[in-house]
Amino acid sequence: MASTTSTPTSGGGGARPWRTALLTLRDESVASPSPSALLALLRRLLLSPASPSLVASAAVLSPHEVGSDVVFLAEKAATVAPCAGADDVLPGVCHLIHDVMCKTNTEIDSSGWLALLKFLHELVKCSVEGACVKGLSDRTAALNTLSECMQILRFSSKDLGRSSSLTENSHVLRVLILIISCLQAELNMTDKSNGPGTSSYIPGSTSSKNSNTWDMKISAFSMVEDILCKIASTISEDLWLSVVELLRKVMDFVTARNLIIESSIISDSESSRYDLGSSDSDLSDTDGHAKNGDRFRSSKARLTAILCIQDICRADPKSLTSLWPLLLPESDVLQQRKYRATLMTCLIFDPVTKVRVEAASTIAAMLEGQALVLTQVAEYKESSKPGSFTTLSCSLGQILMQLHTGVMYLIQRETQATLLAALFRVLIFLISATPTPRAF
Structure with a gap:
């Protein structure tokens, strides 16, 4: 972070590349272009191989400006989700937003987070679910996108904290349900291609191709648990049914294969009740x-x-x-x-x-x-x-x-x-x- 912000005028020309790309996108959007035209614009401005380092450029801007631009970008990307060919643009936008949020200070208000969550929902639904029925390289890319989506959700959780509303938490929960469904679809695909017969899962084993997928799923369920602890008594009946149905599918898969599942990483759950290996001195094993x-x-x-x-x-x-x-x-x-x-x-x-x-x-x-x-x-x-x-x-x-x-x-x-x-x-x-x- 320090090395990125210490030379704002070198290489990428300071803030200019980011501002040029986002201002052009805003100006072109005033004329309400068709979704297909907007899709082409997003691809040209943000995802072209010739594009300068937008992340480094965004790092020299104020947190408020970066947050506003990220929300605007998410809104435009969600608009083009139904378009043919969006399955390569949406993950690219997600990757850009993820990197910007990882390497810059980003201020996003409650309404902005809702727009960002809507984009993530469309991304997972349209792009990642489609990749689950494609080739291995597409499915691997989809898993990487899912990982970045989950990291963005962690940012939202830390940013909103205890002030998050029922609406915000419900949106996060819906995205997590979709993510876990995609991870389950990937496990189903791998299970069919490898053939049945695996009786156990050894965490951390290099021979287990599914370890990363299981770790992501366990992490996602941990996030679901955190949300349910906050809003379980107030969420809608249809959302509850979605959670229960998801749990049923996962448990059916696990029990049918006699799997033993254990995360090979203690990752986003610093306060997890199940974390026996915390370095917290107040809870150490003495x-x-x-x-x-x-x-x-x-x-x-x-x-x-x-x-x-x-x-x-x-x-x-x-x-x-x-x-x-x-x-x-x-x-x-x-x-x-x-x-x-x-x-x-x-x-x-x-x-x-x-x-x-x-x-x-x-x-x-x-x-x-x-x-x-x-x-x-x-x-x-x-x-x-x-x-x-x-x-x-x-x-x-x-x-x-x-x-x-x-x-x-x-x-x-x-x-x-x-x-x-x-x-x-x-x-x-x-x-x-x-x-x-x-x-x-």
């Missing part, structure tokens, strides 16, 4: 006795299971009430259980801090969702003989006592800041959910 095999395999499996429980609990807390004796200990909370692990054994003994933090968050979610039931039903009695019948109310009372013991034990000894915060949150819910007159 226990020296943890072996790599456990850290990245069994610990990851425990984390995934814990997150599933957490999601179920948040969606329907009552569905887990009868399962509390399986998920939480009724006795000996400070003892490791080799064959019958609980959320508390994960919280106390797991070698990976992220697993412990999510275990605490899950326990807090369980307590929060069932606070009223616990205060009305749970009661504590001295442990009965092993094997004797115990009512659910007594089981819940014993569980609450064990939670108090385990949480207080950890609070007195734990030094990790993030885990301590999670423990105090558990304690707050635990105190509010405990029927003190009956339990103590």
